[in-house]
Amino acid sequence: MSSLSAWFGPNQALRDINLLVEPESVTAIIGPSGCGKSTLVRCMNRMHEEIRGARVEGKVLFNGEDIYAPDVDPVEVRRRIGMVFQKPNPFPTMSILDNAVAGLKLLGGSNRAELAERGEQALRAAGLWDEVKDRLNEPGGRLSGGQQQRLCIARALAVEPEVLLMDEPASALDPASTLRIEELVEELKLKYTVVIVTHNMQQAARVADWTLFMLLGEVVEYGPTQKLFTAPSDSRTEDYVTGRFG
């Protein structure tokens, strides 16, 4: 990511972000409300521009190509760089299996047997298969909150992305479901690059290999998680993680 800036109408939300996300690792983005962490992650798969009046400047390179280049299809970007949101948003009346393969169907998949197989793979990858394998035809809305969120992760994984962006994926979940998601993130990084926005600093400390601290739309510090939480380099990071301001 180089010289990335983003705006909501006249208000600048990101200022000249330069950042290299490590592949097949977990990067956490932390910072106070309004610092731009969700905006940053939404710029990584062209979701930001979906908001009326929003715009982006700068480059986001993915496998060497700028995802903001004029000939790039944002839908294809979002397939390769998937996203999971704060609130689980499965299709409530659609069956569990159909939820898992909803993205695949949109991309044109129609072979029933193949969809079932890809659905199973995705549900397994999301750590949900054992809990739902005997009720794949029940509506997704019947699952618990934590299960619904893993169903959404399965849906994102079914289209075989390379990167998974997670915007506060556990903030609406109970502690056990939260830990479940965190364990899942550990497994996902073996195959995917994960970027997770969290306002729970301890969650960042637990799951992330790299942590990025943002303030007022800028990157203050970016480094190994262990370093950021034991001996941060910037006094603003120190003040934030120790709760000396917020």
Place this chain on the structure above:
Amino acid sequence: MMVELRKRFHEELAALEAEVDEVGMEAAEAVRLAVDGLIRRDRGQLDQVIAGDDRIDEKYMDMERRIFDCLATQTPVASDLRLLSALTHINFHLERVGDQAVNISKIAEATANLPPQDTILVRLQEMADVVVRMLRTAIDAFSRRDLDLAWRLPVMDDPVDDLNRGMYRQVVALAADPAALEWGIQMNVVARALERVGDNAVDIGEQVAFLLTGEFQEFTDASHPDAPPPTT
């Protein structure tokens, strides 16, 4: 807007640090009084040092509990985490220093009827003067967050090690008189206790360096005595 979000936790950290400073000064004073009581054969003063250690032990236990509570309930990070880690170690070293003062006092009482030898007493007094100054310096470096001062501790410790090593020959020289030799052997143990206090002070200095830099490093390494100090 800057708002202190963890006021109670940070007040507890400040209180713990103030108590460690206080115990540090008490432990240094206990060593001073123990050696002074040994040299002057002042049983009352030696008894006071032994009784006073209960207070140091109580504070040690109380601080251990409170530090552990902070770790359990406050999920400390960054400088808060380093401070709690340093407090744990410094607290432990000070408790050991208190115990050494008790050991010296007990030896002094047990050897009060044996014939003393002046040059050995002068040597012990010299060692005590240095290690007491080292302890005060270590606590000072901690409360002032002074890295340079912390780094002076291994240098201050060198003469203590030399004095301790020289004790042995002076004690052997007493071999002709069994009572003097018995006293001398016990004084060798006292010298060893003072040498350990010096090491405790150096270790406290290492904790200060860790607190300030976030890097674990040993100021001195007995297995590599000639290694140059790392640059800071």
